[in-house]
Amino acid sequence: MKYISTRGQAPVLSFEDTMLSGLARDGGLYLPETIPMLSHNEIAALNGVSYEEAAFRIMRPYLGDTFTDNEFHEIIARAYNGFGHAARAPLKQLDSGHFLLELFHGPTLAFKDFAMQLIGQLFEASLKRSGKRVCIVGATSGDTGSAAIEAFRGLEAVDVFILYPHGRVSEVQRRQMTTPSESNVHALAIDGHFDDAQARVKDMFNDFDFRDAVGLAGVNSINWARVLAQVVYYFTSAVSLGAPHRKVSFTVPTGNFGDIFAGYIAKRMGLPIDQLVVATNQNDILHRCLTTSEYKPDGVVPSISPSMDIQVSSNFERALYYAYGEDGAAVAQLMDELKAGGFSVSQGALQALQESFASGRCSEEDTSATIAATVAQSSELLCPHSAVGVKVANDLRDPATPMITLATAHPAKFPAAVEKAAGVHPPLPRAMSDLYERSERVTRVANDLDAIESLIKERLPH
Numbered sequence: 001m002k003y004i005s006t007r008g009q010a011p012v013l014s015f016e017d018t019m020l021s022g023l024a025r026d027g028g029l030y031l032p033e034t035i036p037m038l039s040h041n042e043i044a045a046l047n048g049v050s051y052e053e054a055a056f057r058i059m060r061p062y063l064g065d066t067f068t069d070n071e072f073h074e075i076i077a078r079a080y081n082g083f084g085h086a087a088r089a090p091l092k093q094l095d096s097g098h099f100l101l102e103l104f105h106g107p108t109l110a111f112k113d114f115a116m117q118l119i120g121q122l123f124e125a126s127l128k129r130s131g132k133r134v135c136i137v138g139a140t141s142g143d144t145g146s147a148a149i150e151a152f153r154g155l156e157a158v159d160v161f162i163l164y165p166h167g168r169v170s171e172v173q174r175r176q177m178t179t180p181s182e183s184n185v186h187a188l189a190i191d192g193h194f195d196d197a198q199a200r201v202k203d204m205f206n207d208f209d210f211r212d213a214v215g216l217a218g219v220n221s222i223n224w225a226r227v228l229a230q231v232v233y234y235f236t237s238a239v240s241l242g243a244p245h246r247k248v249s250f251t252v253p254t255g256n257f258g259d260i261f262a263g264y265i266a267k268r269m270g271l272p273i274d275q276l277v278v279a280t281n282q283n284d285i286l287h288r289c290l291t292t293s294e295y296k297p298d299g300v301v302p303s304i305s306p307s308m309d310i311q312v313s314s315n316f317e318r319a320l321y322y323a324y325g326e327d328g329a330a331v332a333q334l335m336d337e338l339k340a341g342g343f344s345v346s347q348g349a350l351q352a353l354q355e356s357f358a359s360g361r362c363s364e365e366d367t368s369a370t371i372a373a374t375v376a377q378s379s380e381l382l383c384p385h386s387a388v389g390v391k392v393a394n395d396l397r398d399p400a401t402p403m404i405t406l407a408t409a410h411p412a413k414f415p416a417a418v419e420k421a422a423g424v425h426p427p428l429p430r431a432m433s434d435l436y437e438r439s440e441r442v443t444r445v446a447n448d449l450d451a452i453e454s455l456i457k458e459r460l461p462h
């Protein structure tokens with residue numbers, strides 16, 4: 001399996017090199033040259049197998065000869081061993097025809113653990129074999145950072161620097177990033193919002209001297225392996241509701257477009273998905289683009305679902321690549337226009353996007369009201385991101401088709417918003433109950449590329 005860039009001008013890479021290199025050298029994002037299909041029978045045969053076995057069967061075709069089957073089985077087993085639920089991604093029924101896919105039973109209580117725990121194991125196995133060392137730099141609005149730090153803390157051949165927007169993540173998210181004591185992990189609080197942090201990370205990848213000097217790697221969803229790992233739970237949940245013999249729909253709380261894009265890949269692999277619904281908070285650039293064709297970032301507004309406070313949605317580029325008929329030059333042109341303020345999607349591409357994705361927006365008031373109503377009706381305490389999904393799913397769903405809404409984080413990561421909405425305090429799981437007593441280690445940084453690069457170079461072991 002070979003991987004190509006959305007902008008068409010970067011070297012074609014293997015799975016392993018794609019995983020270790022992050023952003024393509026032309027600024028684009030890597031995608032597999034072809035998307036492998038699973039047959040009707042292969043999908044049906046996923047029914048009743050463990051999450052780990054399903055993960056093996058779904059991801060194996062993408063890996064080429066990077067690992068033997070045996071090695072890959074062991075990597076997957078280690079990745080999901082620490083999850084707090086035997087099913088890994090259990091489904092709960094909310095009401096007739098509406099199901100919640102709980103993706104928060106991993107070590108940092110958000111869906112990011114599904115990919116990050118796996119990537120931690122993949123990196124470790126690959127780097128042990130090659131003897132190489134990498135420097136991971138990531139941007140986070142809260143959950144990617146904590147999942148990355150958890151997955152890579154203490155690893156010999158990896159240093160991790162996570163940029164998070166100062167004052168714009170929840171206290172639990174911040175503490176998950178700032179309290180690990182291992183010297184190879186570094187939390188950096190940047191003056192700015194998530195889009196600034198993500199832009200600086202991409203700048204570092206595009207600064208080839210820096211990139212090559214430090215051995216830069218990325219674990220944001222620019223990394224194809226992140227998206228790939230997230231494809232798995234679309235299959236396992238759909239199959240448990242009767243796929244491939246019947247269609248299901250998904251609603252996905254969306255910010256950087258990685259999770260919903262994994263759903264799109266699942267559909268292209270043959271999973272019979274009816275609606276794929278993008279659910280946004282008040283930072284609704286994706287909903288506006290999918291309904292009007294205009295993609296013009298106009299400033300991030302803080303919300304009670306802070307992990308989705310994003311206006312420059314990285315993986316939308318991958319969706320645009322397919323919507324423009326796999327035309328890398330057209331994507332590169334749009335990304336240039338974005339740098340200058342924004343772009344309009346062509347009519348043909350908009351139609352293609354609308355054939356793949358529906359969308360809706362949830363206000364702050366509706367987010368709180370959905371948390372309150374859901375706990376009253378079904379005893380399920382939602383985090384604000386999942387509530388955005390549930391509200392939009394209720395607005396758009398077709399009662400004839402089961403709807404699965406992705407519950408992307410545990411309510412205990414956002415206790416203030418949840419308690420205000422529902423009057424219930426969500427306690428942290430026991431393993432984390434002393435989180436508020438642990439001491440924090442964080443460095444405040446300006447939104448300045450040179451300053452951040454210098455700090456990283458100083459901190460790296462010489």
Ligand SMILES: Cc1ncc(COP(=O)(O)O)c(C=O)c1O
Nearest residue numbers: 143254255256257258259307408
């Ligand atoms: C809890 C939570 N929900 C939803 C999202 C949005 O996911 P994506 O960025 O893949 O669209 C995020 C951030 O990624 C998140 O942390």
Ligand SMILES: N[C@@H](CCOP(=O)(O)O)C(=O)O
Nearest residue numbers: 140141142143144220221256
């Ligand atoms: N919401 C994310 C933002 C980064 O997204 P990613 O999927 O590209 O890593 C977060 O929690 O950090």
